[in-house]
Amino acid sequence: MQKIGILIETRDQRVKPAMYGVITAARGPERELYGLVFDGRGREYKDNLAAYGISRVVAVQSENGMIAWNPDTWAQAIVQVMEQLEINILFGLTSAWTKDIFPRVAAMLDVPLVLDCLRVDIDNLTAEKSRFSGKTIATYKLHGSHFLFAVRPNVIEARQAAGTAQVDAFTVRLDHERMTVEAVEQDPAARVDLSEAEIIISGGRAMGNSDNFQILQQCAEIIDAAVGASRVAVEAGWVPHSMQVGQTGTTVSPKLYIACGISGSVQHFAGMKTSEVIVAINTDSGANIMQSCDYGIVGDLFEIVPLLTGQLKAIKNNE
Amino acid sequence: MKIYVCVKSVPDSAATIRIVGRNQFDEHITFIINPYDEHAIEEAMRLRATNEKAEVIAVCVGRAEAAGSLQSALAMGADRGIHVTTDDAVDSFITALALKAAILADGQPDIIFTGKQSIDAEGFQTMFRLGAVLGVPVATNVTAFALQDGIATVDCEMEAGGRAVFRMPLPCIIAAGKALNNPRYPTLPDIMKARKKPIQTLALASLDLPTPSAGMEVIGLRPAVEDRRRHIIAGTGEQAVAELIRLLREEARVL
Numbered sequence: 001m002q003k004i005g006i007l008i009e010t011r012d013q014r015v016k017p018a019m020y021g022v023i024t025a026a027r028g029p030e031r032e033l034y035g036l037v038f039d040g041r042g043r044e045y046k047d048n049l050a051a052y053g054i055s056r057v058v059a060v061q062s063e064n065g066m067i068a069w070n071p072d073t074w075a076q077a078i079v080q081v082m083e084q085l086e087i088n089i090l091f092g093l094t095s096a097w098t099k100d101i102f103p104r105v106a107a108m109l110d111v112p113l114v115l116d117c118l119r120v121d122i123d124n125l126t127a128e129k130s131r132f133s134g135k136t137i138a139t140y141k142l143h144g145s146h147f148l149f150a151v152r153p154n155v156i157e158a159r160q161a162a163g164t165a166q167v168d169a170f171t172v173r174l175d176h177e178r179m180t181v182e183a184v185e186q187d188p189a190a191r192v193d194l195s196e197a198e199i200i201i202s203g204g205r206a207m208g209n210s211d212n213f214q215i216l217q218q219c220a221e222i223i224d225a226a227v228g229a230s231r232v233a234v235e236a237g238w239v240p241h242s243m244q245v246g247q248t249g250t251t252v253s254p255k256l257y258i259a260c261g262i263s264g265s266v267q268h269f270a271g272m273k274t275s276e277v278i279v280a281i282n283t284d285s286g287a288n289i290m291q292s293c294d295y296g297i298v299g300d301l302f303e304i305v306p307l308l309t310g311q312l313k314a315i316k317n318n319e
Numbered sequence: 320m321k322i323y324v325c326v327k328s329v330p331d332s333a334a335t336i337r338i339v340g341r342n343q344f345d346e347h348i349t350f351i352i353n354p355y356d357e358h359a360i361e362e363a364m365r366l367r368a369t370n371e372k373a374e375v376i377a378v379c380v381g382r383a384e385a386a387g388s389l390q391s392a393l394a395m396g397a398d399r400g401i402h403v404t405t406d407d408a409v410d411s412f413i414t415a416l417a418l419k420a421a422i423l424a425d426g427q428p429d430i431i432f433t434g435k436q437s438i439d440a441e442g443f444q445t446m447f448r449l450g451a452v453l454g455v456p457v458a459t460n461v462t463a464f465a466l467q468d469g470i471a472t473v474d475c476e477m478e479a480g481g482r483a484v485f486r487m488p489l490p491c492i493i494a495a496g497k498a499l500n501n502p503r504y505p506t507l508p509d510i511m512k513a514r515k516k517p518i519q520t521l522a523l524a525s526l527d528l529p530t531p532s533a534g535m536e537v538i539g540l541r542p543a544v545e546d547r548r549r550h551i552i553a554g555t556g557e558q559a560v561a562e563l564i565r566l567l568r569e570e571a572r573v574l
C-alpha cells in the first residue's frame with residue numbers, strides 16, 4: 001500500500017468543497033489516503049472525507065492542543081507526520097495557505113514540489129502545470145524521496161468513492177518558532193476565495209467606477225458566484241487587489257467565467273484560461289476575448305448584465 | 320548592511336512562446352526582469368535609503384543574456400550585480416544552491432529580497448529552498464515590510480484579501496508580492512549610469528556545488544490549447560441573454 005497524505009483545508013469548520021477534487025486526484029488502487037486536519041477537529045469531517053476515499057483522518061495537534069496558524073510550525077508538523085506515518089506523497093489544494101506551507105515542507109525535506117498542478121500522474125511521478133503565464137503546459141518529471149503536489153481548485157472533478165475512515169490524533173513536538181505570528185485577519189466580507197469559486201463574474205475597465213460593480217454583485221448573488229476584476233479595475237482603485245484575476249492576480253479555474261467589459265489581454269487570460277466555460281460580454285466584436293470565449297454577446301454590459309440578472313432571477317423564482 | 324536581491328530573467332509576458340522539440344522554446348524573444356523581482360528591488364532601494372552604509376547587490380542565475388535583467392536592476396538603483404552563468408535549464412534546487420554560494424562568496428547577507436514567484440516557471444519555491452540552505456526564515460507574498468532593531472515585521476497576503484502579520488529576526492528572506500510597493504521607472508540617466516556599475520560573472524560550474532539528491536525537469540512542453548466554442552449569440556439583448564442562459568444550462572451544463 002502506498003500512503004498518500006492530503007492536507008485538508010477547512011473554512012468555517014467545513015471542508016472546502018474544492019478539496020474533494022484533490023482527494024479524487026490522489027485516489028487509486030493500492031493507495032491509502034490520509035487526511036491531515038489541523039483545525040482541532042477530525043471526527044466531524046470523517047464521513048465527508050470517507051465518501052471521497054480517505055480511510056485515515058489524522059487530527060494533528062501539539063502537546064498544547066490545536067496548532068495555531070504559523071506556516072513555519074505547520075510545516076514542521078507536516079514533516080513529522082510524513083516521517084512517522086511513512087507518507088512520502090503529499091497532496092493539497094493550491095491556495096494562499098499551501099503556497100506558504102508546501103514550499104516550506106519541500107525545502108525542509110529537500111524534495112520536489114509542483115504547485116498549481118493541472119494533472120498529476122502518481123505512478124510515473126509526473127505533473128502538469130502552467131508555464132509562461134498559462135501560455136504553455138509543462139510536464140515535470142520529479143526525482144527524490146518524497147513528492148508534493150498542490151492541485152489547482154476545480155480542475156479535477158470530484159467523484160465519490162464508497163469507504164469508511166478511522167480518526168486518529170497525532171501529537172507533534174514543535175521546535176522553536178523561527179517566525180512569530182502577530183496577527184491573522186480574514187476579511188469577513190469576503191465570502192469565498194476567488195480561486196475556489198465555481199462561478200465568477202468579472203468586470204474590467206468598462207465598469208467605470210466602484211459603484212457599478214454592484215451590477216455584477218447583484219447577478220453574482222443569484223447564481224452564487226464570486227466577483228472578480230481585471231487589473232485596470234484594480235489599479236483604478238475600484239476594487240481590492242484580492243479581486244484581480246490574471247498573471248499578477250489570482251489564478252482561477254471555475255466552471256463558468258463571465259467577463260464583462262474585459263478585452264482579454266494575455267495577462268488576464270493567464271489567470272482564467274483553464275475555466276471550463278468562458279462567456280464574454282463586450283461592445284466590441286473584435287475584442288480579443290470574443291475570439292477565445294465559448295459564448296459571446298456583443299453588447300453594452302450595462303444593458304446585458306441587468307437583463308441576465310433579471311432572467312436568472314425569474315428562472316430561480318419559478319423553480 | 321548587505322542587502323541582496325534575487326532577480327530572474329524571464330520571457331516578457333507579451334511574447335509569443337514558440338515550442339521547439341519536446342521541451343524547449345525559441346528563446347529569440349524579449350526577456351525582462353521578473354515583474355515580482357522589480358518589487359523586491361524597489362523595497363531594497365527603500366531600505367537602503369534609511370541606511371547610509373547599506374549596499375544593494377542583485378544576484379541572478381541564468382544564461383549570458385540574463386545580464387540584461389541585471390542591468391535593469393542596476394538601472395533601478397542596485398549598486399552592483401552578480402551573475403551566475405549557465406546554459407543549462409536549472410531547477411529550484413540548483414538555483415537555491417547557486418544563489419547561496421554566490422551570496423556567501425560575496426558577503427554576509429543581512430536581508431535577501433526575492434519575488435513571490437517567477438512568471439515563467441511559476442514555481443513559488445526558490446526562496447524557500449534558499450531559506451532552507453541558508454538556515455534563515457522566509458516570508459512570502461509580502462505586502463508591507465518594516466525593519467526595527469534587527470527584527471523584520473511583514474504583512475503577508477492570505478486568501479480572499481486576508482492578511483497575516485509575522486515578525487522574524489534578520490537575516491531573513493522577504494518574497495515580494497505585487498502590493499508591496501510601486502517599482503520606480505528608471506530614467507535615461509539611470510540607465511546610462513547603470514552601465515558603469517560592476518557585474519561580477521561566475522560560471523555555475525566553478526561554484527563547486529553539492530549534487531542535489533532531488534530534482535525536477537521539464538520533460539514536455541505544449542501550447543495551452545484554447546479549444547473554445549466561439550459562439551457569438553445574435554439577437555436583441557433580451558433574446559441573446561435568454562439564449563445564453565439556455566446554452567449554459569443545456570449545452571454547457573454549467574448553470
Ligand SMILES: Cc1cc2nc3c(=O)[nH]c(=O)nc-3n(C[C@H](O)[C@H](O)[C@H](O)COP(=O)(O)OP(=O)(O)OC[C@H]3O[C@@H](n4cnc5c(N)ncnc54)[C@H](O)[C@@H]3O)c2cc1C
Binds near residue numbers: 246283
Ligand atoms: C506585467 C503585467 C502584468 C499584468 N497582470 C494583469 C493581471 O493579473 N490581470 C489583468 O487583468 N491584467 C493584467 N495586466 C494588464 C493587461 O495587460 C491589460 O491591460 C488589462 O487586462 C486590460 O484590462 P481590461 O480588459 O479591463 O481593459 P481594456 O483592455 O481597456 O478593455 C476594456 C474592454 O471593455 C469593452 N467595453 C467598453 N465599454 C463597454 C461596455 N459598456 N460594455 C461592454 N464592454 C465594454 C471594450 O470593448 C474593451 O474590450 C498586466 C500587465 C502587465 C504588463
Ligand SMILES: Nc1ncnc2c1ncn2[C@@H]1O[C@H](COP(=O)(O)O)[C@@H](O)[C@H]1O
Binds near residue numbers: 441445
Ligand atoms: N534563476 C534565478 N536567479 C535569481 N533569482 C531567482 C531565480 N529563479 C528564481 N529566483 C527568485 O526566486 C523567486 C521565486 O521564483 P520561482 O520559485 O521560480 O517562482 C523569484 O521571484 C526570484 O526572486
